[in-house]
Amino acid sequence: MILETTRLVIREISEADLDNLGAMLADERVMEFSVNGPMNKLQTLEFIKWCKSSYQDHGIGPWALEDKEVGHL
Known part of the structure; x- marks a missing residue:
């Protein structure tokens, strides 16, 4: 988790979001x-991989942005 507000969780994108x-x-x-x-779907998976690489390489x-009440993007 990067940040949490009263309504949202801000976090890294993962394969679970596919x-x-x-x-x-x-x-x-x-x-x-x-x-x-x-x-x-394949392009989305490549985008997720790129995001993860960016987190690792650049921080x-x-x-x-995940809605806490319903639990999805």
Whole structure:
């Protein structure tokens, strides 16, 4: 965990997020202004690997925002 608020947990993205994150990154409306556009599951897994590498190499990267009440991204 990176940070916790009353409503959210901010943490590193992991492989456990593949299904929820994959659904978000595959959504055309969500990814409308993304440089890469919508991603499939394999591309999402590669993104997760890149995030983990960034955490290790640079100590920072995209974070997961998890809703405490429902327990998912």
